[in-house]
Amino acid sequence: MELLAYEEFVEVTGIAPDRLQELLALGWIETEQGQSPRFFDGDVYKVRKLERLCCDLEVSVVGGTIIVDLLERIDMLERTIRTLQGLEDGENR
Numbered sequence: 001m002e003l004l005a006y007e008e009f010v011e012v013t014g015i016a017p018d019r020l021q022e023l024l025a026l027g028w029i030e031t032e033q034g035q036s037p038r039f040f041d042g043d044v045y046k047v048r049k050l051e052r053l054c055c056d057l058e059v060s061v062v063g064g065t066i067i068v069d070l071l072e073r074i075d076m077l078e079r080t081i082r083t084l085q086g087l088e089d090g091e092n093r
Contacts, residue, residue: 003038013047019054019061023047028065046072 010017023029024037029047031037046068053064 002041003032004041004044006037006039009039009044009047012044013051015047015051019051020047022061023050023065026062026065 004012009015010020013020015023020029024031029039029043031039049071050061050064050068053059053067054061059067
């Protein structure tokens with residue numbers, strides 16, 4: 001997992017610094033603390049998705065975070081189902 005500096009994270013996600021501060025205050029994104037916070041590269045996609053929801057659909061930041069979290073949970077559940085189906089298919093052979 002790669003870590004990104006604050007400026008780099010803002011640049012690659014396209015997020016406004018004040019919105020990023022809001023997400024940090026909500027605890028929606030975690031950072032690795034040190035002299036300056038560093039962000040996990042896995043959060044880039046998550047923040048980009050949030051930005052699209054907020055900008056394109058005019059969803060509030062809090063609403064967007066809920067939607068993104070639910071989409072991630074759905075994705076995880078679908079992967080689990082595919083894995084279990086694969087195991088079940090293997091047992092039936």
